[in-house]
Amino acid sequence: MDYIVLKNMAFYANHGHLPAETALGQRFFLDVKVAADLSKAGQSDALEDSINYVAIYEVVSQIVQEVPCHLLERVTSKIADVLWLDLSNRVEGVQVTMRKPSVPIAGILDYAEVTIGRGCF
16 A cells, blocks of 8 residues: 655644643644545556645644634544545545644643544554
């Protein structure tokens, strides 16, 4: 299986369960992994034979920066669902990971992370 991966996309958005999180906003980091047969694109060198990762980025950007959600699971699921619907006839699977580095936990950690997948991986 072949993969296209967009790694560590950064966005400022207002997601979170606490009122301060939705009022102030914070940074979120996302990865998208798309499983597809890329052999034709590897031979033809033509974009129409591949998956356009600019279009993937635009979908992620739009969803992350739209209406605030309380949960990472909601944002991540929305992205996975849209990409899966848009690409399902061309891909085997879509996996979206969202990280939140500024979590309201009284402890030390790098980030909280949610991964949602559609199709097979």
